[in-house]
Amino acid sequence: MQYNPFSLEDKTILVTGASSGIGQSTAVECSKMGAKVIITARNPDRLQETFEMLHGIGHQQIVADLSNEVDIVNLVDRLPKLDGCVNNVGIVMTKPLPFYKREDVDRMFNTNTFSIVFIVQQLVKKKVLNRNSSIVITTSAGGVFGNTPGNGIYDMTKSALHSFMQTAALELAHKGIRCNSVNPAMVNTRMAEPSGSISEEQIQLDKKRYPLCRYGEPKDIALAIIYLLSDASSWVTGTALKIDGGRNLVR
Amino acid sequence: MEIKEFISNFAEQFDDLDASILSPETEFKALDDWNSLVALSVIAMIDEEYDVTLKGNDITGSNTIQDLYNTVCERM
Numbered sequence: 522m523q524y525n526p527f528s529l530e531d532k533t534i535l536v537t538g539a540s541s542g543i544g545q546s547t548a549v550e551c552s553k554m555g556a557k558v559i560i561t562a563r564n565p566d567r568l569q570e571t572f573e574m575l576h577g578i579g580h581q582q583i584v585a586d587l588s589n590e591v592d593i594v595n596l597v598d599r600l601p602k603l604d605g606c607v608n609n610v611g612i613v614m615t616k617p618l619p620f621y622k623r624e625d626v627d628r629m630f631n632t633n634t635f636s637i638v639f640i641v642q643q644l645v646k647k648k649v650l651n652r653n654s655s656i657v658i659t660t661s662a663g664g665v666f667g668n669t670p671g672n673g674i675y676d677m678t679k680s681a682l683h684s685f686m687q688t689a690a691l692e693l694a695h696k697g698i699r700c701n702s703v704n705p706a707m708v709n710t711r712m713a714e715p716s717g718s719i720s721e722e723q724i725q726l727d728k729k730r731y732p733l734c735r736y737g738e739p740k741d742i743a744l745a746i747i748y749l750l751s752d753a754s755s756w757v758t759g760t761a762l763k764i765d766g767g768r769n770l771v772r
Numbered sequence: 773m774e775i776k777e778f779i780s781n782f783a784e785q786f787d788d789l790d791a792s793i794l795s796p797e798t799e800f801k802a803l804d805d806w807n808s809l810v811a812l813s814v815i816a817m818i819d820e821e822y823d824v825t826l827k828g829n830d831i832t833g834s835n836t837i838q839d840l841y842n843t844v845c846e847r848m
């Protein structure tokens with residue numbers, strides 16, 4: 522017999538932002554741990570790519586734009602009963618304060634924060650989550666354990682999620698539902714590519730500030746999410762799990 | 773667009789930098805007050821004023837203000 526306290530056998534798990542990066546890796550790792558996975562994102566081709574990477578059978582994919590409330594309601598209406606939900610959707614924007622525009626802030630909060638608040642709201646209202654299920658939110662080390670100049674809007678969206686995570690943990694505990702977050706520093710995904718306003722040179726310099734000498738890989742985060750989804754973390758709720766290669770120990 | 777106007781917009785991204793010390797030949801990354809937040813501000817200013825989206829690598833690839841100005845003109 523195989524002893525595995527992190528098994529996700531017989532669990533059904535929703536993963537948002539699953540077409541790429543951390544969400545893709547999480548969906549794949551969940552399927553390897555025995556879960557039935559429902560994946561969602563906007564881009565059908567990339568979502569299909571993730572779908573083909575899943576192990577085992579019985580998985581499902583649903584295209585949805587979670588910055589939009591109608592899509593959230595339709596998504597939740599199509600879901601079977603869940604034992605876990607990984608809220609991983611998110612985008613980044615780098616802009617110093619004097620250049621903020623109302624529409625930037627609205628778009629960032631709609632995609633990063635309100636999407637997740639209202640998915641959880643719908644899941645609870647419609648009683649989609651089984652007793653003993655686990656909600657995981659991908660927030661960020663930025664906005665929770667430290668802020669970065671130029672990242673203010675992003676950091677605000679994540680710090681609001683941090684607060685929401687704790688409220689959900691408190692309000693859902695009596696239903697046996699846990700809620701926790703993973704808080705990564707820089708992870709090698711599309712989001713961290715030097716295509717944006719951060720240059721390759723700056724990225725190389727930044728990596729030197731990590732005691733473990735590298736950025737994270739999507740799987741580093743996915744395996745922490747597995748822990749929070751599994752019964753191994755049965756007594757853990759309201760926790761923000763920092764996963765940062767030691768970055769926030771350094772000033 | 774005139775390079776003079778570009779230089780004055782560029783200077784505004786620093787806390788207090790006298791625009792008159794800047795010229796097209798200035799190697800801007802060697803300026804005392806240059807840092808990563810100023811770099812982001814320059815990118816945001818160029819986006820707002822000239823509707824050109826530069827990348828971080830465009831900044832790394834430019835030495836003088838003239839280089840940066842040329843990149844912006846090419847993409848306008």
Ligand SMILES: NC(=O)c1ccc[n+]([C@@H]2O[C@H](COP(=O)([O-])OP(=O)(O)OC[C@H]3O[C@@H](n4cnc5c(N)ncnc54)[C@H](OP(=O)(O)O)[C@@H]3O)[C@@H](O)[C@H]2O)c1
Nearest residue numbers: 538539540541542543562563564586587610611707708710
């Ligand atoms: N990479 C890092 O350094 C880092 C650090 C800390 C936290 N995080 C967080 O980790 C999470 C995953 O990011 P990642 O690094 O894996 O980036 P990524 O590769 O860009 O993945 C983001 C995912 O979100 C989906 N998405 C974006 N907007 C959406 C929308 N409106 N509706 C539905 N899906 C949407 C994307 O799919 P489509 O484009 O197909 O919709 C994609 O699957 C994010 O919440 C991010 O803030 C990342």
